[in-house]
Amino acid sequence: MRVFFGIEPDQPTALAIDDWRERQFSAAARPVPLANLHLTLAFGGELPLAAIDELCDRVDAWLSDEPPGAAQLLLDQTGFWPGNGIYWLGPSHWPDALDRQAGKLRQLLASAGARRDRQRFQPHITLFRRCEQAPPLPAQPPAIALQQREISLYESQRQREGVAYHVVAAWPLPQ
Ligand code: 2AM
Numbered sequence: 001m002r003v004f005f006g007i008e009p010d011q012p013t014a015l016a017i018d019d020w021r022e023r024q025f026s027a028a029a030r031p032v033p034l035a036n037l038h039l040t041l042a043f044g045g046e047l048p049l050a051a052i053d054e055l056c057d058r059v060d061a062w063l064s065d066e067p068p069g070a071a072q073l074l075l076d077q078t079g080f081w082p083g084n085g086i087y088w089l090g091p092s093h094w095p096d097a098l099d100r101q102a103g104k105l106r107q108l109l110a111s112a113g114a115r116r117d118r119q120r121f122q123p124h125i126t127l128f129r130r131c132e133q134a135p136p137l138p139a140q141p142p143a144i145a146l147q148q149r150e151i152s153l154y155e156s157q158r159q160r161e162g163v164a165y166h167v168v169a170a171w172p173l174p175q
Pocket residue numbers: 004039040043086124125126156
């Protein structure tokens with residue numbers, strides 16, 4: 001099973017992102033479908049089911065021991081990564097606690113057998129994939145609040161129509 005941890009925006013937030021995106025960018029590359037909008041906290045990749053059970057137990061133990069506070073973010077920045085053609089929306093500032101949350105999840109994934117991710121954590125929601133160049137700067141800069149409610153464990157499934165993400169487990173965080 002191909003898994004990752006992420007923050008799932010609630011429906012009004014996902015709609016606000018989609019609406020802003022639609023008004024700013026005419027037909028740039030491939031828009032990520034509304035239902036797939038998420039913020040990745042830690043990418044795990046392919047793991048056997050037994051490892052995922054164990055992973056969930058470790059998340060339970062961590063959260064009952066020292067639960068992190070839920071992150072409150074302002075999505076006010078866009079960015080473009082030429083290497084993979086990703087154009088994203090994210091916060092220009094975020095609390096250190098979110099770095100620690102992502103770091104802990106990376107660590108738990110690594111102890112479940114995932115390859116350790118050593119890239120700097122840049123919280124972002126991918127808006128478009130496979131852009132050949134950066135879309136023009138949006139006329140209306142983004143300012144969309146994202147309130148984390150939980151940590152979600154997603155399964156990523158490749159389907160004929162494209163990739164689909166399903167939340168397979170979620171842990172509510174103190175608000
Ligand atoms: P993204 O966060 O930039 O959109 C599922 O594949 C999710 O995990 C996607 O949102 C993807 O990119 C993110 N991800 C992070 N690291 C990845 C990696 N090494 N391979 C594939 N997806 C990765």
